[in-house]
Amino acid sequence: MQAHALAVEGALQFTPRVFPDERGLFISPFQEEAFTEAHGAPLFHVAQTNHSMSRRGVVRGIHYTVTPPGTAKYVYCARGSALDIVVDIRVGSPTFGRWDSVLMDQRDHRATYLPVGVGHAFVALEDDTVMSYMLSESYVPANELSLSVLDPALGLPVTVDTEPVLSERDRAAVTFAEAHRQGLLPDYARCQEIERALAPDTAATTVPAEA
Structure with a gap:
């Protein structure tokens, strides 16, 4: 598995290795050794897994969790294709206000890790x-907030051939600047x-060597 920042x-x-054969293919979207090497610590304890299905043109986000408690995510596309977008909304971050995107599809099977406090969207x-x-x-509904994914100041790549399909909540979301002004962004x-x-306490599970 290849990793990059x-x-x-x-x-x-x-980006995992893909093993195709006459039956189909096999991949491992998450691999602990590769994650730990790239991140510097093992993956968090998984409290919940989510699964969403969207039709073409659906745009979800920008979503983030009130911090604390904050939420880290590991995301991949199990079917179809999407443009996954991560936005740095953490006040004081060296990359505050920047975003990046990852094409997730059924050819390269990429995945992304989103640290605590960043915003997430996808097309x-x-x-x-x-x-x-x-x-x-x-997931606690009261802790989940949303920023406008169509905010022109951010300039996210959410254009599709058809009108973007957004939920009422996402369509009514405040802009990045307004959320900053209201003190809604994570520190x-x-x-x-x-x-x-x-990071899991690996020391607690370490088996001591025999004397």
Whole structure:
């Protein structure tokens, strides 16, 4: 599995090896050794997994979790194709206001890691696109916020051949600047503290060597 850093500090892209044969193919979208080497710590304890299906032209996001508690995510496209977008909305981050995107499809089977406090969005590029997530925290509706994915100040690549399909919540979301003015954005230093605390305590599971 190959890994490289995205333009948003702490966000990572992973590309697994694909093993095709006459039956179909086999891949491993998440591999602990590769993740730990790229991230510097093992993956968080998974509190919840999510699965969404979207038709072509659906745009979801920009979503983020109030921090604390904050939520880290590991995301891949299990079916179809999507443009996955990560946005740095952490006040004080060295990449504050930047975004990056990853094409997720059934050829390269890429995945992304989104650290605590960053915003997430994606554009479904074909019908029946399935996105799968591993989350560090259980979903609590009151903790979930949204920024306008169509905010011209951000200039996200959400254009599709048809009118973007958004939920009422996402269509009514505030702009990045307005959320900043209202103090709704996560603090980078606090996000980093929570991120470090997510690393599993490997020492507790280490088997001592025989005397």
